Amino acid sequence: MRYDLEIIAAWVKPGSRVLDLGCGSGELLDYLKKQKQVRGSGIESSEAQVAECIEKGVQVLQGDINEEIRDYPDQSFDYVILSQTLQQVYQPQELIRELLRVGKQVIVSFPNFSHWSIRLQLLVNGYAPKNRQLPYDWYDTPNIRVITLADFRHFASRFGCRIDREAAVKSPKGEEAGRMVRFLPNLRATYGIFLISRR
Amino acid sequence: MSEYIEHGRQGRSVGLTEKLFYTFAEPPGQLILESTARLGPITLAYEMVGEINSAGDNVILVCHALTGDSHMAGCYHHDDPRPGWWDSMIGPGKGIDTDRYCVICANILGGCMGSTGPSSINPATGKPYGLAFPVVTIGDMVKAQRALLDHLGVRSLLAVIGGSLGGMQALEWSVRYPELVRSCVALATTSHHSALAIAFNEIGRQAVMSDPNFNKGDYYSGPRPDLGLALARMIGHVTYLSDEAMRQKFGRRLQDRQDFSFNFDADFQVESYLRYQGSKFVQRFDANSYLYITKAADYYDLRQQHGHGSELEGFAGAKAKYLVVSFTSDWLYPTYQSRGLVKALKKNGLDVSFCEIEAQCGHDAFLLPNPRLSGLIGGFLARVSEEG
Numbered sequence: 001m002r003y004d005l006e007i008i009a010a011w012v013k014p015g016s017r018v019l020d021l022g023c024g025s026g027e028l029l030d031y032l033k034k035q036k037q038v039r040g041s042g043i044e045s046s047e048a049q050v051a052e053c054i055e056k057g058v059q060v061l062q063g064d065i066n067e068e069i070r071d072y073p074d075q076s077f078d079y080v081i082l083s084q085t086l087q088q089v090y091q092p093q094e095l096i097r098e099l100l101r102v103g104k105q106v107i108v109s110f111p112n113f114s115h116w117s118i119r120l121q122l123l124v125n126g127y128a129p130k131n132r133q134l135p136y137d138w139y140d141t142p143n144i145r146v147i148t149l150a151d152f153r154h155f156a157s158r159f160g161c162r163i164d165r166e167a168a169v170k171s172p173k174g175e176e177a178g179r180m181v182r183f184l185p186n187l188r189a190t191y192g193i194f195l196i197s198r199r
Numbered sequence: 200m201s202e203y204i205e206h207g208r209q210g211r212s213v214g215l216t217e218k219l220f221y222t223f224a225e226p227p228g229q230l231i232l233e234s235t236a237r238l239g240p241i242t243l244a245y246e247m248v249g250e251i252n253s254a255g256d257n258v259i260l261v262c263h264a265l266t267g268d269s270h271m272a273g274c275y276h277h278d279d280p281r282p283g284w285w286d287s288m289i290g291p292g293k294g295i296d297t298d299r300y301c302v303i304c305a306n307i308l309g310g311c312m313g314s315t316g317p318s319s320i321n322p323a324t325g326k327p328y329g330l331a332f333p334v335v336t337i338g339d340m341v342k343a344q345r346a347l348l349d350h351l352g353v354r355s356l357l358a359v360i361g362g363s364l365g366g367m368q369a370l371e372w373s374v375r376y377p378e379l380v381r382s383c384v385a386l387a388t389t390s391h392h393s394a395l396a397i398a399f400n401e402i403g404r405q406a407v408m409s410d411p412n413f414n415k416g417d418y419y420s421g422p423r424p425d426l427g428l429a430l431a432r433m434i435g436h437v438t439y440l441s442d443e444a445m446r447q448k449f450g451r452r453l454q455d456r457q458d459f460s461f462n463f464d465a466d467f468q469v470e471s472y473l474r475y476q477g478s479k480f481v482q483r484f485d486a487n488s489y490l491y492i493t494k495a496a497d498y499y500d501l502r503q504q505h506g507h508g509s510e511l512e513g514f515a516g517a518k519a520k521y522l523v524v525s526f527t528s529d530w531l532y533p534t535y536q537s538r539g540l541v542k543a544l545k546k547n548g549l550d551v552s553f554c555e556i557e558a559q560c561g562h563d564a565f566l567l568p569n570p571r572l573s574g575l576i577g578g579f580l581a582r583v584s585e586e587g
Contacts, residue, residue, distance in 0.1 A: 041550075047554060047555060047556065047557055050553075050554045051554055051556075051571050051574060051575055053552075054522070054552050054554060054574075054575045054578050054579055055574045055575065055577070055578035056578060057578055057579075057581060057582035057585070059520075059550055059551070059552050059582075060552050060553075060554075061541060061545070061551065061552065061553045062553050062554050062555050063538075063553070068545075071542050071545045071546050072545065072546075073546070073548065076548065
């Protein structure tokens with residue numbers, strides 16, 4: 001499992017209700033169900049991945065996360081997870097407000113745009129930076145948002161969210177492995193994970 | 200739905216199956232229909248494959264579509280060229296695995312494949328009912344199926360599964376008998392017919408009723424309204440396909456000729472195909488049943504019946520887990536209708552999964568061998584089975 005998903009899984013309390021937005025082929029939900037007796041649901045736009053979810057016994061809806069999230073009653077989940085997707089969202093503020101309506105707590109992860117390699121590329125080359133977490137060119141990237149760990153903390157305090165927990169993670173050798181970054185996280189972490197709730 | 204489909208490659212055949220019968224609602228204990236009419240005795244033809252386990256928690260009810268029957272899988276005899284209508288889905292190792300589940304399918308009330316319908320003998324007259332047969336609804340069909348399951352000692356259903364008109368029955372089961380239904384698989388279906396679907400059904404019914412042989416439905420002792428029924432079938436068949444499917448299958452190709460005939464013979468392949476489908480259909484289907492069943496489909500509105508007009512309220516009492524599947528090129532029951540269903544289920548806090556399968560073949564896609572659909576259903580059933 002992806003290292004960031006392992007951290008997220010560790011944060012989720014056993015037996016809770018979880019909604020995973022952009023759940024892919026249901027890896028995290030399957031793990032949470034088997035290891036933590038979680039009652040999970042997913043939303044995914046790709047038909048092939050939706051099919052994989054259902055085949056492995058994960059409850060999932062095919063659809064757009066911005067649309068599908070609206071139908072859930074208030075506070076119907078203990079956790080709503082948005083992993084590695086925030087940087088692709090057109091209206092992040094609105095979406096996060098919806099996530100906090102539907103979930104008691106929200107877990108968000110995203111690539112950290114202030115990693116030193118990205119800063120250096122922009123400084124030295126002058127081109128839009130690329131790295132393992134953000135491998136696309138400016139013209140074909142799905143990542144339309146540029147977010148840093150500092151940005152997200154700022155966002156949280158400005159829009160009335162409480163950060164209950166956070167992890168800065170460095171995964172130099174691909175997504176399966178990684179480690180926590182404690183020293184200069186905004187400079188050294190490749191992505192961040194935040195557990196937030198309404199203040 | 201179209202003619203029977205060939206064997207899928209996945210899994211094995213269930214082998215030989217047989218048509219069984221159950222008769223109930225003998226007078227004076229007739230079944231009271233939604234229209235308040237009383238009907239009895241009622242016979243249902245059904246098929247049953249796989250074994251009920253000791254806990255009795257592995258029974259699946261399959262509901263067939265407009266022109267299907269109880270013969271869902273396997274063959275009636277060894278040199279039977281045509282297996283049951285959903286043989287690609289039902290069998291050992293298939294999507295609905297008969298090594299794990301006991302699967303039952305009954306011909307619907309009002310049908311003509313062994314269950315009581317307008318072509319059955321009216322005990323009051325000793326002659327076929329014809330149009331004296333009372334109008335039946337999806338709810339009545341489900342009530343009759345319930346009587347059969349009670350007779351078979353089935354007290355809980357692992358799943359009710361159906362596509363199209365069968366999907367309506369499955370949805371109806373889940374709201375009418377929520378205590379009995381642990382899951383519901385609704386394929387290419389809707390909680391209520393659109394004006395488009397009603398319109399095509401009405402054109403089909405008019406075709407039947409305007410046949411000179413129709414004789415107000417009393418045609419059983421003379422020539423039958425075959426032309427009208429064949430025409431109804433041709434119209435229906437077009438609605439089960441899609442623009443793309445027809446373009447690929449026929450295009451503008453001509454049938455057995457190089458040039459136009461300059462008369463009204465079947466020049467195009469698509470004309471020839473539809474004529475063939477029509478003529479084949481009248482050999483196995485009763486025109487009155489076509490009228491009654493299409494009417495039942497048009498009348499069906501789960502929202503009115505169970506939710507005072509609201510889809511949300513309609514599912515308020517439901518308890519089942521749902522799997523809803525639509526197909527991209529289905530213009531008879533388009534995806535937006537499935538999404539409406541899913542929204543109502545979701546807002547009720549029910550466990551629902553939804554997948555829109557990319558398919559070119561239109562509404563018929565749910566019947567065609569499709570590994571993705573088999574995988575979805577297999578995975579869903581395994582989960583429901585495990586979660587208890």
